[in-house]
Amino acid sequence: MTIDIDVQDLHYAYPSPTGKGSPTQVLKGVSFQVRRGEFVALLGRVGAGKTTLCMALNGLVPHATGGVFRGDVTVVGLQTKQHPVAKLAQAVGLVFQDPENQLVQMRVEDEVAFGPENLGTPPAEIETRVTWALQATGLAGYRDRSPLLLSGGEKQRVAIASMLAMRPQVLALDEPTASLDPAGKSAVLRALAELRQSYQLTMFMATQELEQVARYADRVLVLHEGRIALDGAPDEVFRSASKLQEWGIGLPQMVELGYLLARRTGEVRCFMGVGDAYRQLRRQPKKPRKPEVQRQMPAPVPAPLVAGGEALDRREGEAGAVVLDDVSYRYEEDVHALSEVNLSFAAGEFVALLGPNGSGKTTLARHLNGLLKPTRGRVLVEGHDTRTTRIGALARCVGYVFQNPDHQIFAPTVNEEVAFGPRIQGCPPALVAQRVADALGRFHLTAAADLPPASLGFAERRQVALAAVWATQPHALVVDEPTGGLDAQSQRELMRVLVEFNAQGRTVLLITHDMTLVAEYARRAVVLNAGRVVFDGAPLALFSQPELLAQVGLKRPPVKRLAERLGPGRIPQNVLTPAEFVAAWRNHAR
Numbered sequence: 001m002t003i004d005i006d007v008q009d010l011h012y013a014y015p016s017p018t019g020k021g022s023p024t025q026v027l028k029g030v031s032f033q034v035r036r037g038e039f040v041a042l043l044g045r046v047g048a049g050k051t052t053l054c055m056a057l058n059g060l061v062p063h064a065t066g067g068v069f070r071g072d073v074t075v076v077g078l079q080t081k082q083h084p085v086a087k088l089a090q091a092v093g094l095v096f097q098d099p100e101n102q103l104v105q106m107r108v109e110d111e112v113a114f115g116p117e118n119l120g121t122p123p124a125e126i127e128t129r130v131t132w133a134l135q136a137t138g139l140a141g142y143r144d145r146s147p148l149l150l151s152g153g154e155k156q157r158v159a160i161a162s163m164l165a166m167r168p169q170v171l172a173l174d175e176p177t178a179s180l181d182p183a184g185k186s187a188v189l190r191a192l193a194e195l196r197q198s199y200q201l202t203m204f205m206a207t208q209e210l211e212q213v214a215r216y217a218d219r220v221l222v223l224h225e226g227r228i229a230l231d232g233a234p235d236e237v238f239r240s241a242s243k244l245q246e247w248g249i250g251l252p253q254m255v256e257l258g259y260l261l262a263r264r265t266g267e268v269r270c271f272m273g274v275g276d277a278y279r280q281l282r283r284q285p286k287k288p289r290k291p292e293v294q295r296q297m298p299a300p301v302p303a304p305l306v307a308g309g310e311a312l313d314r315r316e317g318e319a320g321a322v323v324l325d326d327v328s329y330r331y332e333e334d335v336h337a338l339s340e341v342n343l344s345f346a347a348g349e350f351v352a353l354l355g356p357n358g359s360g361k362t363t364l365a366r367h368l369n370g371l372l373k374p375t376r377g378r379v380l381v382e383g384h385d386t387r388t389t390r391i392g393a394l395a396r397c398v399g400y401v402f403q404n405p406d407h408q409i410f411a412p413t414v415n416e417e418v419a420f421g422p423r424i425q426g427c428p429p430a431l432v433a434q435r436v437a438d439a440l441g442r443f444h445l446t447a448a449a450d451l452p453p454a455s456l457g458f459a460e461r462r463q464v465a466l467a468a469v470w471a472t473q474p475h476a477l478v479v480d481e482p483t484g485g486l487d488a489q490s491q492r493e494l495m496r497v498l499v500e501f502n503a504q505g506r507t508v509l510l511i512t513h514d515m516t517l518v519a520e521y522a523r524r525a526v527v528l529n530a531g532r533v534v535f536d537g538a539p540l541a542l543f544s545q546p547e548l549l550a551q552v553g554l555k556r557p558p559v560k561r562l563a564e565r566l567g568p569g570r571i572p573q574n575v576l577t578p579a580e581f582v583a584a585w586r587n588h589a590r
Helices: 050-057 108-118 123-136 152-164 182-199 210-216 234-238 241-247 253-265 274-281 361-367 391-397 414-424 429-442 458-470 488-503 515-521 539-543 546-551 558-566 578-589
Strands: 003-014 024-035 039-043 068-075 092-095 170-174 202-206 219-224 227-232 322-330 336-345 350-354 376-381 398-401 476-480 507-511 524-529 532-537
Touching: 003 050, 003 202, 024 050, 024 202, 024 219, 024 227, 039 050, 039 182, 039 210, 050 068, 050 092, 050 170, 050 202, 092 152, 108 123, 108 152, 123 152, 123 182, 152 170, 152 182, 182 210, 210 234, 210 253, 219 234, 219 241, 227 234, 227 241, 234 241, 241 253, 253 274, 253 558, 253 578, 274 558, 322 361, 336 361, 336 532, 350 361, 350 488, 350 515, 361 476, 361 507, 391 398, 398 458, 414 429, 414 458, 429 458, 458 476, 458 488, 476 488, 488 507, 488 515, 507 515, 515 539, 524 539, 532 539, 532 546, 539 546, 558 578
Parallel strands: 039 202, 039 219, 092 170, 170 202, 350 507, 350 524, 398 476, 476 507
Antiparallel strands: 003 024, 003 068, 219 227, 322 336, 322 376, 524 532
């Protein structure tokens, strides 16, 4: 048995981000081994040290980060303390959560070829690898595109393809699919599975994609309070459902369903997928069809629109209302990103904007506060035409949180970042302080108030960006993939904040690939494909159209798929969440 990764008693602390005080302890005695050809998934809360552990495998920790490093990390026989990163990179590939940290070329083809070229790979082999890696990640038609002009999910695919083309023995991936649409996640993981089979590649992946973990991983490690708290096959680890819930890590939806059913009925159940759940639940005898369950969607509270005592201005159209009238947009490279889009968002709506990577979601979002102007057509924000209204004025109406937080964070400390918006709005100092304190508290950033945002992890920087926009108290909020890389508890806390915002009668536009969030929170879904609106309606209606979902690379939530397999004789067909399924199943069993 060949051991490719051997970590023994690893302790690591980052240098103090302010240059004062003690180092920040992250890893506290981590030990594990990974056999050649294993696919190991690493789970843990945001800030648990998953990224740190991935970087320790290729020597970036401690060679590039400094800090206090004790213990031993040996990868493919190389002790990381004794070899430079350049040497380790030939054996260990690392894919970052933020793809822009590793994209350096002006063409996709050149980016993917860059690694093999630096390893001295023969030209014919480079071409074979580039072609395969692009096909495996769904980028075969992107060779001549600039990575700079791709969507966030497409950039992530390029980063993964560039690493796949190097054919390392060990591949460490830090949230590699967080920005990908469901079809993209499946395509990348299938490609990784093919690599494992063909080349005995060893994979170590930090992730919050619990559904994919249950399907693809051989083994799961759970990092909690700086140590490996659980280690075993996916079904073994997910049987510790109560611990994972307690730690805020969460469960795959089918595992959660089995856990909730067991708590309600007293029968021990553990479902590792839709097929497994169906085989266990289909034994329940059919009963006369029950009426559809009444879905309890979060609804706005009919209350005055106020923000810290400030009345929202309705003089120029309804607060939070946005209209896109025959909007088309073309980028300079003649890429038609939007075509004849007609949409309106009323005050108080909670809308999910969906579609595959590159479908135009982010382009549309950037039209809502004037960052982009339509090539044709017009966008009205509270009655103001974005073509003739200053971006600063539009920002008071529509707050926009970028998919990549580093595109909007610039202040030296978290506190100053969050305070910037209210200050330029002209808020008095007392109100600025109130807004900042409220935003930092809501997003669990109070302890990080005096830290540089750059010293935080990627997911935590997302929280900073969201807190900064939240503090401006816009009438509508557009959030672009805000939950990518967040653990289950952080997702719930974030969505609770958005629901509270919406309950004040404000508009929320959530760009996401997470269909479970759509099922639980959205009251309307808009689907883009190739820059056109192909669906606009209730999420339940969308999830009842499998052909359309397949066409745009989206997937129904596992609970919905299970309900359809069981049929209306066993479960109402409009259940979309585990809680709804359990309530309906309990009523059925009576």
